[in-house]
Amino acid sequence: xxxxxxxxxxxxxxxxxxxxxxxxxxxxxxxxxxxxxxxxxxxxxxxxxxxxxxxxxxxxxxxxxxxxxxxxxxxxxxxxxxxxxxxxxxxxxxxxxxxxxxxxxxxxxxxxxxxxxxxxxxxxxxxxxxxxxxxxxxxxxxxxxxxxxxxxxxxxxxxxxxxxxxxxxxxxxxxxxxxxxxxxxxxxxxxxxxxxxxxxxxxxxxxxxxxxxxxxxxxxxxxxxxxxxxxxxxxxxxxxxxxxxxxxxxxxxxxxxxxxxxxxxxxxxxxxxxxxxxxxxxxxxxxxxxxxxxxxxxxxxxxxxxxxxxxxxxxxxxxxxxxxxxxxxxxxxxxxxxxxxxxxxxxxxxxxxxxxxxxxxxxxxxxxxxxxxxxxxxxxxxxxxxxxxxxxxxxxxxxxxxxxxxxxxxxxxxxxxxxxxxxxxxxxxxxxxxxxxxxxxxxxxxxxxxxxxxxxxxxxxxxxxxxxxxxxxxxxxxxxxxxxxxxx
Amino acid sequence: xxxxxxxxxxxxxxxxxxxxxxxxxxxxxxxxxxxxxxxxxxxxxxxxxxxxxxxxxxxxxxxxxxxxxxxxxxxxxxxxxxxxxxxxxxxxxxxxxxxxxxxxxxxxxxxxxxxxxxxxxxxxxxxxxxxxxxxxxxxxxxxxxxxxxxxxxxxxxxxxxxxxxxxxxxxxxxxxxxxxxxxxxxxxxxxxxxxxxxxxxxxxxxxxxxxxxxxxxxxxxxxxxxxxxxxxxxxxxxxxxxxxxxxxxxxxxxxxxxxxxxxxxxxxxxxxxxxxxxxxxxxxxxxxxxxxxxxxxxxxxxxxxxxxxxxxxxxxxxxxxxxxxxxxxxxxxxxxxxxxxxxxxxxxxxxxxxxxxxxxxxxxxxxxxxxxxxxxxxxxxxxxxxxxxxxxxxxxxxxxxxxxxxxxxxxxxxxxxxxxxxxxxxxxxxxxxxxxxxxxxxxxxxxxxx
Numbered sequence: 058x059x060x061x062x063x064x065x066x067x068x069x070x071x072x073x074x075x076x077x078x079x080x081x082x083x084x085x086x087x088x089x090x091x092x093x094x095x096x097x098x099x100x101x102x103x104x105x106x107x108x109x110x111x112x113x114x115x116x117x118x119x120x121x122x123x124x125x126x127x128x129x130x131x132x133x134x135x136x137x138x139x140x141x142x143x144x145x146x147x148x149x150x151x152x153x154x155x156x157x158x159x160x161x162x163x164x165x166x167x168x169x170x171x172x173x174x175x176x177x178x179x180x181x182x183x184x185x186x187x188x189x190x191x192x193x194x195x196x197x198x199x200x201x202x203x204x205x206x207x208x209x210x211x212x213x214x215x216x217x218x219x220x221x222x223x224x225x226x227x228x229x230x231x232x233x234x235x236x237x238x239x240x241x242x243x244x245x246x247x248x249x250x251x252x253x254x255x256x257x258x259x260x261x262x263x264x265x266x267x268x269x270x271x272x273x274x275x276x277x278x279x280x281x282x283x284x285x286x287x288x289x290x291x292x293x294x295x296x297x298x299x300x301x302x303x304x305x306x307x308x309x310x311x312x313x314x315x316x317x318x319x320x321x322x323x324x325x326x327x328x329x330x331x332x333x334x335x336x337x338x339x340x341x342x343x344x345x346x347x348x349x350x351x352x353x354x355x356x357x358x359x360x361x362x363x364x365x366x367x368x369x370x371x372x373x374x375x376x377x378x379x380x381x382x383x384x385x386x387x388x389x390x391x392x393x394x395x396x397x398x399x400x401x402x403x404x405x406x407x408x409x410x411x412x413x414x415x416x417x418x419x420x421x422x423x424x425x426x427x428x429x430x431x432x433x434x435x436x437x438x439x440x441x442x443x444x445x446x447x448x449x450x451x452x453x454x455x456x457x458x459x460x461x462x463x464x465x466x467x468x469x470x471x472x473x474x475x476x477x478x479x480x481x482x483x484x485x486x487x488x489x490x491x492x493x494x495x496x497x498x499x500x501x502x503x504x505x506x507x508x509x510x511x512x513x514x515x516x517x518x519x520x521x522x523x524x525x526x527x528x529x530x531x532x533x534x535x536x537x538x539x540x541x542x543x544x545x
Numbered sequence: 546x547x548x549x550x551x552x553x554x555x556x557x558x559x560x561x562x563x564x565x566x567x568x569x570x571x572x573x574x575x576x577x578x579x580x581x582x583x584x585x586x587x588x589x590x591x592x593x594x595x596x597x598x599x600x601x602x603x604x605x606x607x608x609x610x611x612x613x614x615x616x617x618x619x620x621x622x623x624x625x626x627x628x629x630x631x632x633x634x635x636x637x638x639x640x641x642x643x644x645x646x647x648x649x650x651x652x653x654x655x656x657x658x659x660x661x662x663x664x665x666x667x668x669x670x671x672x673x674x675x676x677x678x679x680x681x682x683x684x685x686x687x688x689x690x691x692x693x694x695x696x697x698x699x700x701x702x703x704x705x706x707x708x709x710x711x712x713x714x715x716x717x718x719x720x721x722x723x724x725x726x727x728x729x730x731x732x733x734x735x736x737x738x739x740x741x742x743x744x745x746x747x748x749x750x751x752x753x754x755x756x757x758x759x760x761x762x763x764x765x766x767x768x769x770x771x772x773x774x775x776x777x778x779x780x781x782x783x784x785x786x787x788x789x790x791x792x793x794x795x796x797x798x799x800x801x802x803x804x805x806x807x808x809x810x811x812x813x814x815x816x817x818x819x820x821x822x823x824x825x826x827x828x829x830x831x832x833x834x835x836x837x838x839x840x841x842x843x844x845x846x847x848x849x850x851x852x853x854x855x856x857x858x859x860x861x862x863x864x865x866x867x868x869x870x871x872x873x874x875x876x877x878x879x880x881x882x883x884x885x886x887x888x889x890x891x892x893x894x895x896x897x898x899x900x901x902x903x904x905x906x907x908x909x910x911x912x913x914x915x916x917x918x919x920x921x922x923x924x925x926x927x928x929x930x931x932x933x934x935x936x937x938x939x940x941x942x943x944x945x946x947x948x949x950x951x952x953x954x955x956x957x958x959x960x961x962x963x964x965x966x967x968x969x970x971x972x973x974x975x976x977x978x979x980x981x982x983x984x985x986x987x988x989x990x991x992x993x994x995x
Binding site for chain 1: 547563579580581582583584585586587588589590591592593594595596597607608609610611612613614615620623624627628630634635636637638639640667668671672673675676679688690691692693720722724726777797798801803840872874875877878911912913914915916918919920922924925927928947950973988990991992993994995
């Protein structure tokens, strides 16, 4: 355990000492982020940006009502002024108060933690990054044989250092290092635009690790294929309309899990606090432990402890230890993702999913790594066992209703499956369904060898807007009788 | 809170630190407050004070960008050095010509519209307004959710060629979703001046919509006549701008307008322009390169006329100048129209309903996303008040439906346009002034359970 930020700790203690007699509860978080984004496009640099962002946020609970204020200006004077601002805001909140907010208990800890990595991605020379990306991007264009209008390669890196201190006595420092890279190709034909990406559409940050992960990606080995398939898609068959068995590759399972399981199991959303923006959830509390969410093949977990996930940490932004929670157990809806306030309303303790997007946002319940547990099929067996279906890869378009029931998702590419064998390439594949009916049709999940943990660095929620980095682990999964080819 | 003098001091100081052939400094700062409410109480209430400095350094045709929100000399120098280091090790960007000159920028814009009442709006003022919405909802046995946001936005842009722009403006918005046992209603207000937001109108409209939306019945998906309220029209138009009316998308063949400039793409009743100076919108008359935003007619009587440019995309076409639509330096998406206006017509919403034999009245859409950018095909759900119209009368609420439709096809089916327009936010970056519209045909491809 090694603390690095003496100044943050000192300011935190002074702020909390000032606030303690005035509040039910308060916490203060300092967050500093350093990042770099590098992208190349069509043989030239598209952009290289180095970013640095630091500040602090004070959250107070007073008379059962919340206030939050934040600032990027350093120093004790500003910290105390912001603490006062948060108090004033909490006082205003109390004029339109509901049930008094009460926090489920948590043992306050003092701890420091860093996510493991080998090669610091922010210290890798820019020349090395540009060299790799430009070479890979060139191969994308080569594979595209003149049909690829836009070829891109990109890499991102971020180091977040943060502290959390509460009036209950917690003090936690965490350092989280993230990295990733990817390729994309856009092919253009008459009235047609087709895209292929590698390893998926989220190019820049995919997990908590260092540059070693980018080396493992083998961008150069996949680049020509990405370009070639983008070009081939221009001439591919359109997606048929009707009912098919669908195998979703793990790249598309990411989105399927994210939208139809992740968001609806956020308990703040269930209690209505996102109703003014993104909506609520069909998984209302009376369904807990009783509702059949999917088939027996479906076990979904929220796991903030899995190594290297983009939703991995040791403590959430309320100082609650990271956990693994089974959300859906063999098809039965068993748990939510919770915070201290929402868990208390169900008579539970928090399972540690409160995270804030930086210093200037209050924490919300956010997905950690929401994973579908592997089954015992191989992909080959699954294909052999499918008479009339489609294998779909990598999300391209997503939309779901405000209770997370009716969804429609589009993918970059599909392949026909006829009588147990892969057939022709299909362009503009999409599918639609109602969440529990769709998961009820899940009859095969591929095994651990096919299982992969992906990063989603762009999960939007809340007002003011917050972007969370979350993870999703999955293997190829089959769903029976799915409506495909909508809107042709 | 960082005031004008301090912003300009930081701008000049950072520019002086620059040793590149060209240096640009952009400062985006402000103080924003957001009071969020749900189930008739305030559950989140926030304040933020921040200023971000973006440095763009240019050596010949090499460009680096660095950002910081620490304003001490060491941090500012560090950001300048980082952007210069990044630029130095790069290969040339062949299409880059230059940062804008003062002549390109068009001179300082002067003072912006500033809402004094917004700048002075207190947490108590926001809570009082929210309290009026929740009280009305509670009186009807409903629950309200939404947010009241107020803020001061400061933008300063300068470059070593002599461009200088400073603007300070305000934004205020109130949203209200009122929910009953089986249906919900929506209303909003958006303005530079918080005092002009009619809180009671927002509350009454959302409550009335909610009351009318109870006990919805299911209708089959399919082709319907539709009457789209302004928020729904703004959603379609926002995606049209995002997908196809920026120069980069056009140049890369990703736009519906690629190869079709001067051609008819919608019905003749549709005219769309962008004007960052019009006080009827949320004006911000210069872009993130300091260039004055020109009024650009995008689609005129159905014919796509122009797209918007920043200095980079303008530099790729001989004789072309930036139209003043650059995004901040770290975005690679290219220029976008952020202050769009749809031409109004002469109808009222009531007349549109009256002229509908069998159709749907849509309050707004939810979670729209593109399926096919070139064809402008998008999908999304209806939300917060969808009603069946039969024989010219609103018959009752229906359960929400999913649409999958080309925006251009939809705008080719305009039968009537309302004389009144309303302002809606565009992706949190700008605003769209849109009227209501009656379309002869709109395709719904699915239904949900509520």
